[in-house]
Amino acid sequence: MRLLLTTSQGIEDLASVEVRSLLDKIGVPFRVEEKPLGVEGRVLAEVGEAFYTDEKGRKRELSVATYLNEKSRLLHRVIVEIASGSFEGISDEEPERALGRIENFVASLPVERFVKVSESFAVRSFRKGEHKITSVDIAKTVGKAIFDLLSRFGKPKVNLDHPSVIFRAELIGETFFLGIDTTGDSSLHKRPWRVYDHPAHLKASIANALIELAKPDGGSFIDPFCGSGTIPIELALKGYSGRIACLERYRKHLRGAEMNALSAGVYDKIEFILGDATRLSEHVDRVDFAVSNLPYGLKIGRKSMIPKLYMDFFSELAKVLEKRGVFITTEKRAIERAIEENGFEIRHHRLIGHGGLMVHTYVIE
Ligand SMILES: C[S@@+](CC[C@H](N)C(=O)[O-])C[C@H]1O[C@@H](n2cnc3c(N)ncnc32)[C@H](O)[C@@H]1O
Structure with a gap:
């Protein structure tokens, strides 16, 4: 067959x-x-x-x-x-x-x-x-x-x-x-646990691809822009033994992530933190793995804020990240500058199709 x-x-x-x-x-x-x-x-x-x-x-x-x-x-x-x-x-x-x-x-x-x-x-x-x-x-x-x-x-x-x-x-x-x-009309990436639909959520299949690229080995893990929690929830569903955190700036999305985690049966496995990723070191002392779908700010007006947001975030990340980070974004120039200026090295880059766009994905150490 x-x-x-x-x-x-x-x-x-x-x-x-x-x-x-x-x-x-x-x-x-x-x-x-x-x-x-x-x-x-x-x-x-x-x-x-x-x-x-x-x-x-x-x-x-x-x-x-x-x-x-x-x-x-x-x-x-x-x-x-x-x-x-x-x-x-x-x-x-x-x-x-x-x-x-x-x-x-x-x-x-x-x-x-x-x-x-x-x-x-x-x-x-x-x-x-x-x-x-x-x-x-x-x-x-x-x-x-x-x-x-x-x-x-x-x-x-x-x-x-x-x-x-x-x-x-x-x-x-x-x-x-x-x-x-044999799958039926609903694609497998549309997970049954999704009860809160974030407007910019990541496909669960891509969340798993990012997790594979990060190769987390049981150390602490954070998604610092976790939105509706797709990445932390998928990691918890794999039975991950390490600490998993989901940081998000907006209460509405963080509540959504909590509801999704409840529906997925992994609420107790994830720490939900309401906070700003550009002040990451105030929320975590150290973390082994950071994996995130960064805000792209496609709406005109907000897009101009992206380079500063990325620069501020990566400079905070440099204070706490011990092992590896994986990030996905459309904003190639802004992310590459923020990565390099904060002393990280790009170990791997690839393009992934998401929402009709080819999105840049980086593995950094
Ligand atoms: C592309 S979305 C992430 C979507 C998520 N991967 C999901 O599947 O639901 C980016 C998220 O970053 C959040 N965000 C924006 N600025 C932030 C900041 N400074 N600190 C933390 N989160 C922030 C947005 O509210 C949004 O939920």
Whole structure:
């Protein structure tokens, strides 16, 4: 079975390390490939059959897709591949011809193996690159082709709002992919614990990527701009043994972080501090790891305050940080200046896709 796994752009390597380690634990043969066919934000896993022994000692097949949906912290979706194909030249083709090719391709697939005629279905589509067709065109064309195929076996049921089976059709550049989306309509990065929705919250998958980059080893940990608490909560959910602090300047967000932590069942594992990160040393004497999604101040007016905010924060951080810091921001110039002028060194830099932007991520020591 081939599973197409989706995640944020720029963290495919970390997601594939996680997937390998999860698959190792269930003893299934596998091969994992980052960015299959060069497609960013994707990891392909070819997996063999996995089994477990039930309470009566019987050997049962284990659904690898369900297992990954349950256990992964870095993935967004787990999609069982039906087929994929290279559609050379589709970018320049007129809509009728491009959609005709997609329809013929889908019509040749054994779709009935993946959905019972009694089950309702819907097609969700995704398109990236230059094309003369839209993702809505793709969903309609693929939906019609599947409907026609299933009609040979009975009366197919389409339910666009609450389908039992979700087909996912993707056209990325000149690669077309069709699969069954086992995750459902809500991406895995939308955590069920989020009861307080901060306007600039970080995706939980990216929070976990930042934690992986920080490699916290049990020492004390702080998110000095913790907002709704995404990073500290995700760390606590991993069973982190060290002290975890969540510092935030605004009471409303700190209360939100507390509510999220309560809902995640980790309220007792985190210290919530109402305070200003530019006076960090007044709140903590020393800290081993600091990981944060810095304020970007996209609103005009506030943006001019960013260089000073970063400079003040990093000069405070220099007084207390013992091991490593990981920070994500759009403000490349301001952060690099603040890092360098306060005696830190950049050990690693990468771009991560977040909210439609490629955001700069730094590991500093
Ligand atoms: C990008 S948001 C962090 C979002 C967070 N990662 C989450 O997932 O909810 C930045 C946060 O920094 C807070 N903030 C701004 N200036 C601050 C300061 N001087 N000290 C502490 N927090 C501050 C903002 O109120 C905001 O909640």
